[in-house]
Amino acid sequence: xxxxLIRRCGAAVGLVLLILGLGSAPAEGHAFLERSDPAxxxxxxxxxxxxxxxxxxxxxxxxxxxxxxxxxxxEMGGVSFAIGxxxxxxxxxxxxxxNGTYSIVWRNVSRDDGHPANGYVPFTVGTIADVAPVVLxxxxxxxxxxxxxxxSRWLAFIGLFAVVAVWPVWGLVLSPAxxxxxxxxxxxxGIVERFALVAxxxxxxxxxxxxxxQALDVGxxxxxxxxxxxFDSRYGDLMMLRIGLLLAHGLVLSFIDWRDPWERAELAGxxxxxxxxxxLPFSLNAHASAQPAGRAFAIAADAVHLTAxxxxxxxxxxxxxxxxxxxxxxxxxxxxxxxxxxxxxxxLAIAAWICLAATGVYAAWLEIGGWNAARxxxxxxxxxxxxxxxxxxxxxxxFHLLIxxxxxxxxxxxxxxxxxxxxxxxxxxxxxxxxLATGWMTSQPPAREVLAAESxxxxxxxxxxxxxxxxxxxxxxxxxxxxxxxxxxxPAGIAPADAEALLRLTGPDPGMGEPEITLNxxxxxxxxxxxxxxxxxxxxxxxxxxxKIGEFQWQATANTVIAAAPExxxxxxxxxxxxxxxxxxxxxxxxxATGYGLLRRRFEPAAGTVx
Numbered sequence: 001x002x003x004x005l006i007r008r009c010g011a012a013v014g015l016v017l018l019i020l021g022l023g024s025a026p027a028e029g030h031a032f033l034e035r036s037d038p039a040x041x042x043x044x045x046x047x048x049x050x051x052x053x054x055x056x057x058x059x060x061x062x063x064x065x066x067x068x069x070x071x072x073x074x075e076m077g078g079v080s081f082a083i084g085x086x087x088x089x090x091x092x093x094x095x096x097x098x099n100g101t102y103s104i105v106w107r108n109v110s111r112d113d114g115h116p117a118n119g120y121v122p123f124t125v126g127t128i129a130d131v132a133p134v135v136l137x138x139x140x141x142x143x144x145x146x147x148x149x150x151x152s153r154w155l156a157f158i159g160l161f162a163v164v165a166v167w168p169v170w171g172l173v174l175s176p177a178x179x180x181x182x183x184x185x186x187x188x189x190g191i192v193e194r195f196a197l198v199a200x201x202x203x204x205x206x207x208x209x210x211x212x213x214q215a216l217d218v219g220x221x222x223x224x225x226x227x228x229x230x231f232d233s234r235y236g237d238l239m240m241l242r243i244g245l246l247l248a249h250g251l252v253l254s255f256i257d258w259r260d261p262w263e264r265a266e267l268a269g270x271x272x273x274x275x276x277x278x279x280l281p282f283s284l285n286a287h288a289s290a291q292p293a294g295r296a297f298a299i300a301a302d303a304v305h306l307t308a309x310x311x312x313x314x315x316x317x318x319x320x321x322x323x324x325x326x327x328x329x330x331x332x333x334x335x336x337x338x339x340x341x342x343x344x345x346x347x348l349a350i351a352a353w354i355c356l357a358a359t360g361v362y363a364a365w366l367e368i369g370g371w372n373a374a375r376x377x378x379x380x381x382x383x384x385x386x387x388x389x390x391x392x393x394x395x396x397x398x399f400h401l402l403i404x405x406x407x408x409x410x411x412x413x414x415x416x417x418x419x420x421x422x423x424x425x426x427x428x429x430x431x432x433x434x435x436l437a438t439g440w441m442t443s444q445p446p447a448r449e450v451l452a453a454e455s456x457x458x459x460x461x462x463x464x465x466x467x468x469x470x471x472x473x474x475x476x477x478x479x480x481x482x483x484x485x486x487x488x489x490x491p492a493g494i495a496p497a498d499a500e501a502l503l504r505l506t507g508p509d510p511g512m513g514e515p516e517i518t519l520n521x522x523x524x525x526x527x528x529x530x531x532x533x534x535x536x537x538x539x540x541x542x543x544x545x546x547x548k549i550g551e552f553q554w555q556a557t558a559n560t561v562i563a564a565a566p567e568x569x570x571x572x573x574x575x576x577x578x579x580x581x582x583x584x585x586x587x588x589x590x591x592x593a594t595g596y597g598l599l600r601r602r603f604e605p606a607a608g609t610v611x
Contacts, residue, residue, distance in 0.1 A: 032056045032449055033106070034087075036121045039460055039477040043124045043131065043489055045523045047097035050090055051104050053121065056449065058086040062232035063109035063218045063225075066091045069120070071101040071132040086111070099126030109218060112289045114235035115445075116217035127491055144216035146443065152209035154439035156282075158432070159203030163249065164278055164307065165314025166196045167271045171261035173315070173348055174322055177341035181333035184326050188337075189258045191325040195318055200250050207242055214239075238281040245281065249274040279306040291366070294575040298366065300584055305359035308352040308591075313431045319345055320424045327421065335417035339408040342420075346401040351595030353394075358587055362576065366448070369573065373447035382441035389434040396427035448573070465544055465556035470494055472556060474503075474544055480563045481537045487528040488519055488544050490554065499548040501527035508538030534562045 037052045038044055053066075061083050068076040068091070078094030091104055102125065107118040124131045144152075170192050178188045211226070214235055218225040230236040252274050257263050280303055283289075288298035319341060327334035364383065374380035400420065407416040460477030475487045488501050501519040506512075519527035527546075534540060543557040 032117055032445070033119055033121070036104075038123050039475070039485065040121045041123065041460060041462065042475065042477075042487075043127065043473060045126070045489075045492060045526055047095065047125050048093060048123075049095070050092050051121065051123070052084065053089040053091070053104065053106060055087045055089070055108065055117075057113070058111040059083055059089060060109040060111045060114075060233045060235070062228040063116075064089060065107050065219070067105045068093060069103045069105050076102070097125050099130040100124070101130065101132040107219060109214075109233070109235070111234050112285075114214060114233075114238075114285050117445075127489070129491075144213040148209070148213045148216070149443035150436070150440040152206065152213040152439075153442055154436045155202070155206030156210045157206070157435045157438060159199065159206035160278060160282065160306075161310040161314035161435070162199035162317060163196070163203050163246065163314070164275050164310035165318055166192070166199060167253065167256075167261075167268075167275050168311055169315040169318050169345070169348070170258070171268060171272075173341055173344040174319065175258075175261050177337055177344055180336045180340040181326070181330070184330050184333040184337065185259070187329050188322055188326055191322050192318065193258055195321050196250075196253055199314075200246060203246055204243070207239065207246075211239055235285060238285045242278070242281040245274065245278045249278060276303075276307055279303050279310065282306055288363075288366075291575065294577050294580070296578040297576050297580045297584065300581050301359045301362055304355050304584060304588060305363065308355035308359070312349050312352040312356070313435065315345060315348065316424065316431060317428050320421070320428050323421055323424065327417075334421070335408055335413050338417055338420050339405065339413075342400050342405045342408075346397065346405075347595040347598045349397055349595075350598065351591040354591035354594060355588060359584075366573070366575070367446035369448050373451055377444070377447040377450045379441055379444040379450065380447040382437050382444060383447075386434055386437040386441060389430055389437060392430050393427055393434065396423060396430070399423065400427075461560050461562075463542065463558040463560055465558055467554055467556035470554060472544060472546075472554070474542065474558065476534065476560070476562075479560075481534055484532070484534055485528060485530050486517075486519070486533055487522075487526065488546070489527075490525040490546060492524045495525055495546050495554065496548045496552050497524070499546050499552055501544070501546045503533070504543040504545065505533065506541040506543075507534075507536060508540065509536065512536075537562050 032055060034054045034056050036054070038048060064081075064083065066079070066081040066089060068079045070076055076094060076097075080092045082090050082092075084090040089106065089108070091106075101122060103120040103122045105118075105120045107116070109116050174188070174192065178185045181188075211229065215222060215226040215229045218229055230239065249271075252267070252271050256267055256271055262268050283299050283302040283306060286299070286302050288302040289295065291298045323334060323338055323341070326337055368374050368380055368383060374384055400423065404416060404420045404423070407413065408420070410416070460475055461479040463474040463476075465472040465474060470490060473489045475485075475489075477485050477487075486503065488503070501521070503517045503519065504514055505517065506514050515533075517529060517531075517533050519529050522528050539559065539561050541557060541559050543555065546552070546554040
């Protein structure tokens with residue numbers, strides 16, 4: 001394969017990756033409220049003994065709490081809470097609450113990905129006359145500031161990427177490239193060894209910052225929160241695994257032969273394995289871990305994505321560090337080093353980009369899913385910024401491979417050597433901004449979850465019905481087509497105890513007729529039913545009837561709009577099954593073979609090249 005053909009292949013791969021949308025970050029989410037019993041905004045005739053909350057992800061027991069606030073914003077005593085199932089929080093209330101509006105103010109940390117969430121569930125004891133505006137104090141207070149959440153993730157990503165990239169980029173790219181400048185080999189080896197030490201220190205600082213942010217998100221006294229985060233949570237277990245793998249990798253690097261990386265093949269293989277292993281705690285704490293189906297594949301894809309991103313981004317930083325270091329000590333060696341290193345690194349980057357494209361598109365599907373979600377959420381907008389920065393870095397990579405490599409071997413090579421250092425520095429700066437956008441993005445709830453939480457499915461329809469001087473209330477929860485809970489309430493004592501209640505429905509399709517639904521009595525003046533009464537979206541007319549033949553008759557009609565069932569929820573989207581891990585392995589093999597093949601053909605005259 002000629003050099004020209006290699007460059008055309010590299011450009012074609014870059015174009016394909018641009019189309020596919022390279023670079024979605026490891027996906028992370030939050031334990032949002034899925035439903036509650038009683039439902040939000042419910043009107044109850046008597047004080048409930050408990051309120052149950054169900055969330056979209058597993059709860060971290062040591063970092064989950066609930067309070068009861070009255071309508072004035074005053075916290076009520078006599079409240080306790082416990083984890084019922086992994087995703088259920090049961091709040092026990094004091095007995096005989098006076099009539100009025102109350103709110104369960106909850107706070108949690110997801111056991112799956114370690115992200116915090118908070119919110120409240122209002123309900124009213126009494127009748128519609130007792131409903132009052134909700135006044136909350138401290139409902140969303142506390143937690144780490146957003147800049148610390150995003151910044152700590154940025155530091156953690158930079159540290160991880162730099163450490164992961166050291167050995168594979170040194171062994172596969174930089175050490176062979178230094179053979180073209182024997183006089184600078186010793187100097188280059190020292191530069192990379194120092195880079196490894198700094199990268200390990202940077203990773204430790206990033207992990208420490210992430211731990212502090214997580215403890216602040218737990219809330220309460222900082223010392224207690226830090227203790228609970230580190231020793232009583234899955235996040236803490238994975239954080240200690242992060243640090244343990246980092247230190248183990250540093251120990252492995254202390255035994256390798258930096259001057260001849262492949263002389264001891266077994267130890268070199270251990271170094272490669274420990275490089276990859278460091279991404280696993282990050283993937284196990286990503287939103288991939290919370291997927292209700294295809295969880296193992298999602299985690300594996302996230303790990304491949306992180307590894308590929310680290311080799312590409314961390315490798316660019318390492319390449320810049322080495323080239324600048326050699327230029328400062330022996331300027332005459334900077335050009336031949338760059339000329340030898342660029343094609344090698346480009347081949348490795350192409351392999352990484354192939355993996356990034358496939359896994360990134362899948363991650364974007366899981367967490368965003370569409371253009372509207374990308375435009376309308378903070379997560380989606382951060383993703384778009386990240387995509388724009390990824391495209392810029394790809395253009396720099398294509399520029400280095402397709403133009404700079406050829407010009408370095410021309411009569412103007414020295415001038416282009418300086419231009420390469422400048423353009424590579426700009427690329428590394430763009431990568432740093434890209435990682436900052438990633439940190440900001442992963443500190444936000446995923447776009448799909450935000451849209452699901454903001455959709456009508458997260459609320460209920462409340463209709464006020466007037467007839468014969470009596471006001472009734474009809475509640476439909478959720479306010480979407482499909483399974484619903486429908487409740488009808490009249491003031492206590494108005495209707496006879498044995499009166500029947502029914503609904504006469506007129507849907508958006510005339511062919512549906514006017515079905516009548518009989519409600520079940522659940523209290524004095526309260527009737528309800530669970531089912532799929534509102535089966536399709538659109539405009540509905542609802543006539544509520546409460547009667548006792550020959551004694552009592554109350555009838556009122558109201559119109560409402562039933563929304564479509566949301567398609568943004570995590571439970572409804574299409575996912576790859578775990579058996580697709582086989583396909584993921586094939587993808588990695590094909591990507592490596594592609595990069596290897598390009599490099600071997602580019603350096604066929606150079607015997608003993610290791611890739």
